[in-house]
Amino acid sequence: MIVEKLKLKNFRNYEEQEIEFDKRINIIYGNNAQGKTNILEAIYLFSLGKSNRTSKDVEMIKFGEEKGELSIDFFSKERNLSGQIFLEKGKRKKIFLNDIPVKKNSELAGTLNVVFFGPEYLSLIKEGPKKRRKNLDVMICQLSPLYLSAVSEFKKLNEQKSFLLKDERPDKTLLEVLNEKILSLSIYISKMRYEYIKKIEKIAKEIQLEISAGEEILSMSYISNRIRIDEKNVDNLSVLSEKRMVELNGREMKMRECIFGPHRDDIEFFINGNELKSFGSQGQQKTAVLVQKIAEIELFFEETGEYPVLLLDDIMSELDTKRQEFVINKIKKGQIFITSTDSEKFESLKAGKFLKIEKGRLLECTSI
Ligand SMILES: Nc1ncnc2c1ncn2[C@@H]1O[C@H](COP(=O)(O)OP(=O)(O)O)[C@@H](O)[C@H]1O
Numbered sequence: 001m002i003v004e005k006l007k008l009k010n011f012r013n014y015e016e017q018e019i020e021f022d023k024r025i026n027i028i029y030g031n032n033a034q035g036k037t038n039i040l041e042a043i044y045l046f047s048l049g050k051s052n053r054t055s056k057d058v059e060m061i062k063f064g065e066e067k068g069e070l071s072i073d074f075f076s077k078e079r080n081l082s083g084q085i086f087l088e089k090g091k092r093k094k095i096f097l098n099d100i101p102v103k104k105n106s107e108l109a110g111t112l113n114v115v116f117f118g119p120e121y122l123s124l125i126k127e128g129p130k131k132r133r134k135n136l137d138v139m140i141c142q143l144s145p146l147y148l149s150a151v152s153e154f155k156k157l158n159e160q161k162s163f164l165l166k167d168e169r170p171d172k173t174l175l176e177v178l179n180e181k182i183l184s185l186s187i188y189i190s191k192m193r194y195e196y197i198k199k200i201e202k203i204a205k206e207i208q209l210e211i212s213a214g215e216e217i218l219s220m221s222y223i224s225n226r227i228r229i230d231e232k233n234v235d236n237l238s239v240l241s242e243k244r245m246v247e248l249n250g251r252e253m254k255m256r257e258c259i260f261g262p263h264r265d266d267i268e269f270f271i272n273g274n275e276l277k278s279f280g281s282q283g284q285q286k287t288a289v290l291v292q293k294i295a296e297i298e299l300f301f302e303e304t305g306e307y308p309v310l311l312l313d314d315i316m317s318e319l320d321t322k323r324q325e326f327v328i329n330k331i332k333k334g335q336i337f338i339t340s341t342d343s344e345k346f347e348s349l350k351a352g353k354f355l356k357i358e359k360g361r362l363l364e365c366t367s368i
């Protein structure tokens with residue numbers, strides 16, 4: 001997948017800007033707070049119709065303006081495609097793909113696949129499960145529009161259930177109906193996540209062995225409703241989930257919150273059998289995230305036959321020389337966007353486009 005052109009109008013700190021990109025490597029450089037990450041956010045928006053930074057679309061409209069507009073030309077699945085997003089205060093954003101309105105984000109999923117990697121991801125293993133679930137979902141949603149629909153449906157039903165549970169005497173029949181629907185969606189979501197994790201694990205294991213000179217065996221586990229899912233019990237997921245839901249019913253009524261469901265699930269990472277979150281050094285945790293991200297790129301290729309667009313946001317400055325070199329050597333394929341305050345670091349790449357950003361404008365553009 002290749003992003004050829006981006007046009008921004010009253011988006012973030014850009015008033016009006018058109019940018020053409022290199023097919024391979026794009027180094028977006030400039031001082032802090034000039035608008036480098038905003039470009040990556042603009043590209044990211046076209047993957048699932050949502051920002052990676054905010055859930056409030058209005059925040060992306062340039063301060064003081066009522067409307068914002070983005071358009072993109074890209075190449076995907078052997079076709080030239082174009083997309084447009086219209087942002088307007090007080091209104092829902094409008095998305096178009098080849099001039100056809102996109103009614104649901106699931107219609108967009110899979111057209112432009114991106115892997116985003118910024119400094120905030122380096123704490124993926126250390127922090128709470130929310131970030132890990134989000135990263136997982138963003139990946140699977142791009143690979144499966146059906147999964148995206150299931151996740152949105154689950155969210156809607158879970159909100160309804162949560163509302164109902166706050167009632168002093170919740171309507172039992174309605175609760176049962178909701179629970180039944182939630183159960184079948186939960187089983188589907190957990191199964192999809194488990195299968196995805198197994199695929200990622202297979203690729204990540206190889207990469208981890210490579211980066212650790214054969215010392216470290218990486219493994220991953222999916223925990224669904226506090227049950228560790230593995231090849232022995234995965235076929236039994238439906239029965240296990242239903243049992244768990246019944247067990248949790250009483251507690252949900254008492255606590256008045258939704259406890260059962262994939263919104264509480266987690267992923268665990270292990271190195272040589274030791275859980276990384278509790279036993280790994282910070283360096284090991286960072287490396288595992290790096291490995292994870294590279295594995296995501298490879299998995300996209302395996303599943304779709306195309307490399308996703310890789311968005312590396314200010315990541316090099318967070319890594320030591322060894323890890324920087326590893327990343328550079330590993331990303332030899334596909335289109336890449338790298339933001340950095342320092343462009344010199346990338347001159348060794350010997351090919352690509354250098355784009356200098358200042359105060360929401362493309363100041364200079366050189367190809368080497
Ligand atoms: N809605 C907005 N309208 C105008 N400027 C914005 C808006 N949102 C963010 N900005 C500005 O964008 C700049 C940050 O852009 P960013 O791309 O994150 O910078 P960096 O170059 O450090 O990656 C800041 O100056 C911020 O004030």
Ligand SMILES: [Mg+2]
Pocket residue numbers: 033036037038313314339
């Ligand atoms: Mg930035």
